[in-house]
Amino acid sequence: MEAGLFDNIKVGFVIQARMQSTRLPGKVLLPLPFPNGSSLLGRIISQLREISKSSSIIVATSTNPENDILEKFCLEEGIFCYRGSEEKVLSRFEAIQRKFEFDHIFRLTSDNPFIDLPSLKKVFHWHLNQNNDYSSTKNLPIGMNFEVFRGESLIKSLFYAGSDFDQEHVTPALKRESHFKSECLDIGYKYENIRVTVDSPADFLTVNILFSIADSTGLQGLGLIDYVKENYPWILEGNKGVFQKNRTLNLREEILEAKIILEELSFQNAASLLLKNL
Structure with a gap:
């Protein structure tokens, strides 16, 4: 990492985590590689520790009993664990920000174990230079893009975050409301699928x-x-048929995402009919 980039700025890396999962329960603590590797969450933490010793790593989970094991894991790792609402994830971030008063927060999720450190440095440097309230990236592989935002802007966004969707997904108000300067950095890496x-x-x-x-x-x-794509591209085909859950902000975006899924499954007529409703 670039020397001094994080030294004089109070940065928090907040990882959303929970044991409950519809498709793969307990995935957060599954070993990678199976069966004797470090846990998925442990992999994320070990990569973040390479960035800056002065930055804080926090796990944000819920008060549900099944997450007791996550709190125990954090205690063993020396990581602060905040426990709050299961559904209102934004309230967890609010409480963390009010406690630590971070200048900037990286929002991460415990189902994304790969972190490209040069890209993280690049987006943070850009975020600061652009003086953004909220910055994100695009065109990285699914699960490797970044979100970073000003701590004070997160608190201000609470005024606009009235819907259940806003409360669950943390950053929609920062991205949606014109009050905030929100930009997306194209990393230029064409493996977004x-x-x-x-x-x-x-x-x-x-x-x-x-x-x-x-x-x-x-x-x-x-x-x-890059190495796997060049030498063993078939590995990256193993989960190609898995569709990402709906994370769109409005009906138009939802229809466009649904169109892509229909086309992937060769329902071309249905995709065309859906697009006509835009």
């Missing part, structure tokens, strides 16, 4: 192989993806 997130058993199997290769080669982040 590759899935390296863990939402299903197929995802876990793919990511499991990727971490086996990472451990044997020492490659990380985009360097690992």
